[in-house]
Amino acid sequence: MSTPSPGAATSAPQTLSALQVLACGAAIVTLSMGIRHGFGLWLQPITQDLGWTRENFAFAMAVQNLSWGLFGIFAGMLADRFGGYRVLMGGAVLYALGLAGMAWSSTTLLFTLTTGVLIGAAQAGTTYAVIYGILGRQIPAERRSWAMGMAAAAGSFGQFLMVPVEGFLIAQFGWQQALLVLGVAVLLVVPLATGLREPATGAAGPGAVRQQTIGQAVREAFGYRSFQLLMAGYFVCGFQVVFIGVHMPSYLKDHGLSPQVASYALALIGLFNVFGTYAAGVLGQRLAKRKILAFIYLMRSVAITVFLLAPLTPWSVYVFAAAMGLLWLSTIPPTNAIVAQIFGVAHLSMLGGFVFFSHQVGSFMGVWLGGLLYDRTGSYDIVWYISIALGVFAAVVNWPVREAPIQRGPQRVGGAAA
Template sequence: MSPAERKLSMAQVLACGAMIVTLSMGIRHGFGLWLQPVTQAQGWSRETFAFAIAIQNLAWGFIGIFAGMLADRFGAFRVLIGGAVLYALGLAGMALSPNAFIFSLTAGVLIGAAQAGTTYAVVYGVIGRQIDPARRSWAMGVAAAAGSFGQFLMVPVEGFLISGLGWQQALLVLAVVVLLISPLAFGLREPGFGGGAAPVKREQTIFQALGEAFKYPSFQLLMAGYFVCGFQVVFIGVHMPSYLKDKGLSPQVASYALALIGLFNVFGTYIAGTLGQKLAKRKILAAIYLGRSIAIAVFLWAPLTPMSVYIFSAVMGVLWLSTVPPTNATIAQIFGVAHLSMLGGFVFFSHQIGSFMGVWLGGLLYDRTGSYDIVWYISIALGVFAAIVNLPVREAPIARGAVPQGA
């Protein structure tokens, strides 16, 4: 068996991929805890902080396209190493930024680029190439669940570091911790990558693959739905701690709420990945988006107490990143795995445009109106929209050489 034909063991791919996503996603899920300490210490508005995180999400999505191309061509290992180094530099720069512009470059561009090279698009490319299609959706669910466990694990740790060391020192500690991604990347070093060899036979060039995907209506619908996903989760993740504090609840409630989202998303993403092997993924996605809208509406309608926050967080946790496995598995099912990281990167870019809008509008409208209510209502409406647009998605493998049919 040639090096290009050998595959990594599923246990190795899942273990290393899960730990990498745990670190990368776990750290970024806690950024909302820094909003008030940073803005109060620096004398900045919430919009200033929110804009930097919005840039981070946009940079993550845009650079993720090219990170996916590099990972598909040269293997995930090199991309992961580079991403880990950028992550450490970004966290350190975030702690030491003397003004809002530098903060936007470090917390925004650097960390966004780092996340592009250390999260789902790159790791899912390895899963798609190394794991049998019969278990692909399930394996993607396991990796997404690991990212959720990272949120459950890391958010309380980050809150503890901020309270014990101060917000700047806490970021410097995390800058050292995130470098653990580098040794873990060796476990995702795929046979056949290196010296120009690639383990996946490519029937298309990059431009042919992109042309095919963007002309295919189902790809466009997946991008539209993922835009909504990004808008909702990043708005809630970044602004909910401040929303709860504005309503008179303690900072501990916000930390526990974010941790609960991470804990219950472990189950949600695993279940979504498992169901994706049995049910139509488009229906799973529609149910998730509609469920989010219902959960937000009930949360806003019910009296706000710590218990209502925890219940909302648990429900949203089940629905949080559970869109990730069925979305990426659908892309692989339609287009194959040769360009999976790149195509997943384009869909994720749409997600990150939504993330930019959600986090930035949250800060902007709060500063203008003194309330987050408008953005909550937008989130509800967008969830209904995403549920509708996912239902027509066609999941069957595309017929190469044929004119794409309507969704």
């Protein structure tokens, strides 16, 4: 068992105000998530200009999501141990380099390494796992779900704000120059990260004293049934949102709708997700979070089904985008709040990283299968149907999740509780 640093248990006041944490964290998530939400706008300009297939582009995006999930585990470990602000600053630099590499890649291999691996690693260090770890340690438990909803809403506002901006940049300057502009913009994360510098090693705050090693915390979580169910549900979340976010612009253009419809649709998803994620965070303080998650996943399947059955018009797209927006990232606050509620906050960034890795495996499958099956069949229909079925599956597996804090024996803190 690791020994807490001297005075950690007795002199760990919240030296960061809730307003400061939320303002800086929300600004970072707005920028980092806003940029990545618009990557679908680059699919056709890049593939047409470089003579690549949609599968080439989709594979790089799939690798990006997998890289994000994998590196997110280690980013979480580093943030828990050394403080999230250091990880955020490093992630911002990687993000800028990755966007420059995305602009200048001349081969599919280089494109996959920069757009996929490098940007994915950057996103791991500039998004939810790190930010939520800081929120969990600095915000009291009774306001934690609300605070996580606020941060997720900021990411949604980033989509609403940045997607039209990215579409404008592509139209005015071309896709390469647009990426370079975004590479400069993402460096704003560096000064914002200094506002999230926590006391001591980043483990300050009520309940954050480590009573487990990393290995004990991992074994405990993976041996706990509810953690496994949360990971299964989060796989579905990643599959659905990344498939829609990356491939819907091309799906709409294939059916004769203008690129502006896709830009407006993605922006509407971001706008309505501001309300959806905030509502999920607020409701998570009052209702069982597992029931909120089950409802969200089931309603996604309903929304996709209605969208496919209705005639495809700009207005049907906008209605679908608004509905999906309410459900888009609203899974994030209750999922992470459940993890904090069960296991505590000492290893929250790391455990959140593991859950998010499952999300990103789903993202990999959704975006890659979208490109693969389109190239094979000339249609996205099969992936839409898979998304519907997976939504029902996720609703079912989240229903039996147990939210109560795990019971640890005094001598066996790392043991798994069933």
